[in-house]
Amino acid sequence: MIIAQTEAGRVAHLISESTRLLLSLYPEESNHFVDAEDLNEPGNLLLAAHEGNTIVGCVGYVDTGDCIEIKRLFVDPLFRGKGIARALMADLEARAIHAGHRIARLETGIHQPESLALYEALGYQIRGPFGDYVDDPLSIFMEKHLT
Numbered sequence: 001m002i003i004a005q006t007e008a009g010r011v012a013h014l015i016s017e018s019t020r021l022l023l024s025l026y027p028e029e030s031n032h033f034v035d036a037e038d039l040n041e042p043g044n045l046l047l048a049a050h051e052g053n054t055i056v057g058c059v060g061y062v063d064t065g066d067c068i069e070i071k072r073l074f075v076d077p078l079f080r081g082k083g084i085a086r087a088l089m090a091d092l093e094a095r096a097i098h099a100g101h102r103i104a105r106l107e108t109g110i111h112q113p114e115s116l117a118l119y120e121a122l123g124y125q126i127r128g129p130f131g132d133y134v135d136d137p138l139s140i141f142m143e144k145h146l147t
Contacts, residue, residue, distance in 0.1 A: 001056075001084065003091045006048035008036035011058040018074040025111045030138040032107055034062060034071040045099075047092055049075070049084050059088040061096060064131060067103035067143075068096050073115070085118055097146050105130050105143045116140065 008015075015036045022031050039046035039060035045068075049057035057075035061068040070092065075084045096104060106124065108115050124142040129135050 001082075001087060002050045003047055003088060004050065006046055006055070006058070008040050008046065010055055011036055011046065011048050014055065014058045014074050014076065015072060017076070018072060021074075022109070026109055026138055030109065030136055032133070034060070036060070036072070038062065039071065045092065045095060046072075047088055047095075049088055051079060057084045057088050059085075059092050061092060061104070063099075063101070064105075067105050067130075068101045069131070070104055070106040086122070089118070089122055093144075093146055102146050103143060104146055105141070107133060107139050107141050110138055110140060 019033060022033075036046060036058075038044065039062065043063040044061060046060040047058060048055045056079040059073040060071050062071055073085060073088065075088075093104065104124075105127075106119065108119065119142050122144065124144045127141050127143045129139075129141050130143075133139070133141065
């Protein structure tokens with residue numbers, strides 16, 4: 001597997017599948033989407049995981065000034081269970097540290113136990129809402145100090 005920075009169009013199929021999944025799990029007001037194009041803006045990051053010539057996963061971050069916010073972690077269901085999400089997160093965190101970031105935050109939902117288990121295993125801890133988020137019983141907010 002290879003992980004590399006990518007352009008938004010190359011992961012459009014994964015972003016669309018992620019959006020469909022999240023809309024099936026949560027009402028529209030509880031979804032906080034960022035377009036892949038936004039993750040290609042200066043200071044932000046968009047990564048893709050490749051298996052051969054197939055893009056099988058993606059993740060990105062938005063530089064919010066005081067931290068990064070992780071967005072759009074998604075692995076094609078056919079490729080899950082192979083450590084791709086963990087590898088994407090490790091690469092993203094390493095690049096964030098290299099760029100000078102020390103805090104990573106994220107928002108995820110209560111109906112995503114696999115995501116929650118991954119984030120907890122990676123050292124993310126539950127915290128309150130941050131940025132423009134408001135308290136939402138369907139959301140879980142997490143943070144990790146990057147070292």
